[in-house]
Amino acid sequence: MELIYFQxxxxxxxxxxxxxxxxxxxxxxxxxxxxxxxxxxxxxxxGYAAFSSFxxxxxxxxxxxxxxxxxxxxxELALAMAIILRLYRNKNNVNVDELDILKG
Amino acid sequence: MSVVFFAIAAILVISGGIGxxxxxxxxxxxxxxxxxxxxxxxxxxxxxxxxxxxxxxxxYGGAVVIVILFSLMLTKIQDxxxxxxNKQWPIALIVAIFLLGLLGIxxxxxxxxxxxxxxxNISELGLSLFSDWAIxxxxxxxxxxxxxxxxxxxxxxxxxEDK
Numbered sequence: 511m512e513l514i515y516f517q518x519x520x521x522x523x524x525x526x527x528x529x530x531x532x533x534x535x536x537x538x539x540x541x542x543x544x545x546x547x548x549x550x551x552x553x554x555x556x557g558y559a560a561f562s563s564f565x566x567x568x569x570x571x572x573x574x575x576x577x578x579x580x581x582x583x584x585x586e587l588a589l590a591m592a593i594i595l596r597l598y599r600n601k602n603n604v605n606v607d608e609l610d611i612l613k614g
Numbered sequence: 615m616s617v618v619f620f621a622i623a624a625i626l627v628i629s630g631g632i633g634x635x636x637x638x639x640x641x642x643x644x645x646x647x648x649x650x651x652x653x654x655x656x657x658x659x660x661x662x663x664x665x666x667x668x669x670x671x672x673x674y675g676g677a678v679v680i681v682i683l684f685s686l687m688l689t690k691i692q693d694x695x696x697x698x699x700n701k702q703w704p705i706a707l708i709v710a711i712f713l714l715g716l717l718g719i720x721x722x723x724x725x726x727x728x729x730x731x732x733x734x735n736i737s738e739l740g741l742s743l744f745s746d747w748a749i750x751x752x753x754x755x756x757x758x759x760x761x762x763x764x765x766x767x768x769x770x771x772x773x774x775e776d777k
Contacts, residue, residue, distance in 0.1 A: 576666055
């Protein structure tokens with residue numbers, strides 16, 4: 511195993527997520543793509559933690575960071591789902607191309 | 615040997631990711647997300663993070679995908695017409711490929727000095743989490759609590775609202 515495998519996998523997954531965020535229309539699908547990007551970052555952190563040559567304290571640091579990222583991602587997902595449900599109830603629509611009420 | 619397992623997990627992750635961004639049916643996209651999350655848990659196992667692989671399966675495989683499926687059920691997205699990519703998808707593809715090239719070139723040029731994996735154990739991780747990182751840990755739980763209460767407040771119907 512080498513660190514490069516983890517890095518390349520994370521880069522590929524991050525770019526898939528970027529494409530999803532830019533090209534999809536449904537807000538739910540954009541949220542799923544954001545989850546993919548967060549997972550790419552987690553894979554990168556786990557890879558660096560596993561191949562760290564600075565002792566076990568650094569390896570634990572990488573895994574603790576991943577725990578925090580997963581926690582914040584769960585909070586973000588709950589809030590985003592609440593906003594999407596609210597949008598659907600008020601506008602009957604979750605297509606981001608047509609939601610431009612903040613446009614001014 | 616671990617390279618073979620890593621390759622299997624990586625194929626799961628990438629095919630799941632492509633399924634999320636390319637599926638025409640939104641439920642298939644959610645299930646592809648589940649595949650990608652399970653593959654990520656496999657990658658975590660190979661990266662010596664057994665506890666995080668378990669957390670990944672529980673939180674993403676269990677909670678996140680179920681929440682997404684529930685929201686799909688509540689929003690009744692039935693017209694598949696707007697599930698296709700929007701007009702700017704060629705630009706999005708160009709941006710993604712350009713970024714992938716940039717990242718790939720920088721990763722390959724930089725290379726990696728270390729090729730040996732260290733070892734970790736769960737009890738050390740727990741000690742570090744509850745001694746060095748105790749205050750951030752508690753703050754994260756507070757953030758989660760506030761976010762969940764906020765989600766309930768946002769979704770709740772007001773009294774004066776019709777329907």
